[in-house]
Structures are given as structure tokens and as C-alpha cells.
Amino acid sequence: MIKRQLVSILGVLVTTAFLLSGTVSAATLGSRSLSLGSRGQDVREVQRILAQNGFSPGQQDGIFGPRTEQAVVAFQRTVGLPTIGIVGPRTTASLLAHRAIYTVVRGDTLTSIARRKGTTVAELKAANKLESDFLVAGRRIIIPGASTSAVTTPSRSRLAITREERSTLARLVHAEAQGESFLGKVAVAAVVLNRVDDARFPDTIQQVLYQPFQFEPVLNRWIYKPAGEAAYRAVDAALAGQDPSQGAVFFYNPQKAPHTWMATRPVILRIGNHVFMR
Incomplete structure (x- = not known):
């Protein structure tokens, strides 16, 4: 009888742990604070945004390790947030805002970017005040229709530069x-x-x-x-x-x-x- 109860309790604990781990892995960015040791899809999204904006979080594996922490600190330093290495509400808002910015790489054209991002060349030109199709590798451009926040100055991010x-x-x-x-x-x-x-x-x-x-x-x-x-x-x-x-x-x-x-x-x-x- 006692053995059967122990087995039953153990089964409940295992099931609960499994469900909790599933909840964590499926968490969306912004639903919780992230720090060293955190795991989940939201961590992977943080890593993706960091990498897209030139910060190196290491492997995009959904595990908040030391390299991801260093990348978060570098990002926070760049945007003027406290460099604590924790992805809280303010850092999350800034990261989400930077999903609206794309870094031009060698070989990119307005046509290829528009196709990948689900917009048009005309909308890209209008959003970034581009008078020609010329793009410089390394430049950050606004993707029309994406979310933005106060961390990006519209007139600044649309400044054309040779x-x-x-x-x-x-x-x-x-x-x-x-x-x-x-x-x-x-x-x-x-x-x-x-x-x-x-x-x-x-x-x-x-x-x-x-x-x-x-x-x-x-x-x-x-x-x-x-x-x-x-x-x-x-x-x-x-x-x-x-x-x-x-x-x-x-x-x-x-x-x-x-x-x-x-x-x-x-x-x-x-x-x-x-x-x-x-």
C-alpha cells in the first residue's frame, strides 16, 4: 500500500515537472525576466535579435549561458540601459524594438530584403528616405510595419549615408x-x-x-x-x-x-x- 502511494506520488511529481518544463520552453519573450540559466523559446528569440544586431550570444540554442549574458550586457550598454545582464521589461522592450531594424549584408538588394521581410521596395525607400537603390553593407534600415519604441529615433534611423x-x-x-x-x-x-x-x-x-x-x-x-x-x-x-x-x-x-x-x-x-x- 505504502509502495503504491509512493509510486503514485512520484508519477505526479514527474508529470508536473514535465509540464512545467514544457511551459518554460514555450514561454514568449516578455512573459518573464531572463537571466543566466534560463531556458526556452524566449531565450532563443533574445539570442536571435542580439545576433541580428551585431551582438554575439553564442549558439542560438535557447540556453541563457555566459556568452548570452555578455551579449545582453553589451546590448544594454549600447542602448543606455543598466548593464545588469538580465532581460527584464525595459531590455525586452528595446530588444523587441530592434526586431524592426535590419542590418544590410554584402549582396543584399532592396528587392531581396523586401521579398524576405514581406514588404515592397517602395515602402523600404519611403521608410528610410532612400533616393536610390544603393545600400552600404553594415547599415541598419527600418522594416516598414514592424514595431518600434522610444529607443529608436525615427529621423536618425532613416538617415541615408554613403x-x-x-x-x-x-x-x-x-x-x-x-x-x-x-x-x-x-x-x-x-x-x-x-x-x-x-x-x-x-x-x-x-x-x-x-x-x-x-x-x-x-x-x-x-x-x-x-x-x-x-x-x-x-x-x-x-x-x-x-x-x-x-x-x-x-x-x-x-x-x-x-x-x-x-x-x-x-x-x-x-x-x-x-x-x-x-
């Missing part, structure tokens, strides 16, 4: 923010893009960069030195709408220029050695 502009901006970021965190590099790139959007400054990236007496690397010609891979990733992050500078159009390093007139401007925040201002 290969030359991307290269020049990356070289400026490399020269200005070498030794800074990735977040600091993205912020420097964002300042240039903010100037393009600001009526007080020129209307193109090249014109902003070469406006007289604006950027020291242009004056000392460091802008002609090759940029590192991190600088290009920072430029792409800024083009995708990420702005850690919070709309700044000026920045400076008070340790290098302690008496600059910029010290009189309204300060937004400080990232690393740079102070960002309106």
Missing part, C-alpha cells in the same frame, strides 16, 4: 573617443548626427565634420588615421537610432581643454572623459 561618410565618421569617432567605452564612442557619433538634424549646423555628415574649427582631429589630421572595428560598430549603432548623448550637439574633454568656452553651455551628462552639452 560609404565615404560612414568611413569618415568612424575615423572621427576613433580619433575623438579612442580609449573610451563603446557607449562613449556611440555618443560621439550621435553628436555628429544630431548636428545634421540641427538647423544651426550643416545638413550632411561630411559638411558637419569639416566645418571649420569644430573637431580637433580634423585640425591635426588624425581623422585620416584608420578606424578600428569598434568605431564602425559605434557609428552603426548611432545610425540605428541609439543616442547615449541624449540629443547633445557639443562635447569636450575638460582634462584636455579646461578653459574652453564650452564649459558655459548647458550640460546634459558625462560619459567617461567627455562632457556632452546642448
Whole structure:
């Protein structure tokens, strides 16, 4: 009798465990917080979005391991969220927003992207304000009809950019923010893009960069030195709408220029050695 009861109880426990494991594996992204050790389809979706946006989560196996945690931290740092390595509500919202952004790879055409994403070439051009069919590998483009949120600045993510502009901006970021965190590099790139959007400054990236007496690397010609891979990733992050500078159009390093007139401007925040201002 006792043995039969034990077998019955064991059967219930096994069945319950099986059902619970099935529930976890079928969980949808946003239904729970994810952290090291989590498993399920929602973890796989996080890994897919991270990989699509240039962050390396390791194998997309639905297991939240150390590499996935590192990728989450890198993503959080890039979009300006607390770098805790946990996918909570805010990180989930940002990840879901980035499903609306596609990174162009070599060989892509507007036609092939439109076919894969279920849209049209005309809608892609309209959403991204593209005047030609020319695409640069590495550029992030908006997929019309997908969900977006406040982490992406519409005017920013639709900014057309040539290969030359991307290269020049990356070289400026490399020269200005070498030794800074990735977040600091993205912020420097964002300042240039903010100037393009600001009526007080020129209307193109090249014109902003070469406006007289604006950027020291242009004056000392460091802008002609090759940029590192991190600088290009920072430029792409800024083009995708990420702005850690919070709309700044000026920045400076008070340790290098302690008496600059910029010290009189309204300060937004400080990232690393740079102070960002309106």
C-alpha cells in the first residue's frame, strides 16, 4: 500500500515537472525576466535579435549561458540601459524594438530584403528616405510595419549615408573617443548626427565634420588615421537610432581643454572623459 502511494506520488511529481518544463520552453519573450540559466523559446528569440544586431550570444540554442549574458550586457550598454545582464521589461522592450531594424549584408538588394521581410521596395525607400537603390553593407534600415519604441529615433534611423561618410565618421569617432567605452564612442557619433538634424549646423555628415574649427582631429589630421572595428560598430549603432548623448550637439574633454568656452553651455551628462552639452 505504502509502495503504491509512493509510486503514485512520484508519477505526479514527474508529470508536473514535465509540464512545467514544457511551459518554460514555450514561454514568449516578455512573459518573464531572463537571466543566466534560463531556458526556452524566449531565450532563443533574445539570442536571435542580439545576433541580428551585431551582438554575439553564442549558439542560438535557447540556453541563457555566459556568452548570452555578455551579449545582453553589451546590448544594454549600447542602448543606455543598466548593464545588469538580465532581460527584464525595459531590455525586452528595446530588444523587441530592434526586431524592426535590419542590418544590410554584402549582396543584399532592396528587392531581396523586401521579398524576405514581406514588404515592397517602395515602402523600404519611403521608410528610410532612400533616393536610390544603393545600400552600404553594415547599415541598419527600418522594416516598414514592424514595431518600434522610444529607443529608436525615427529621423536618425532613416538617415541615408554613403560609404565615404560612414568611413569618415568612424575615423572621427576613433580619433575623438579612442580609449573610451563603446557607449562613449556611440555618443560621439550621435553628436555628429544630431548636428545634421540641427538647423544651426550643416545638413550632411561630411559638411558637419569639416566645418571649420569644430573637431580637433580634423585640425591635426588624425581623422585620416584608420578606424578600428569598434568605431564602425559605434557609428552603426548611432545610425540605428541609439543616442547615449541624449540629443547633445557639443562635447569636450575638460582634462584636455579646461578653459574652453564650452564649459558655459548647458550640460546634459558625462560619459567617461567627455562632457556632452546642448
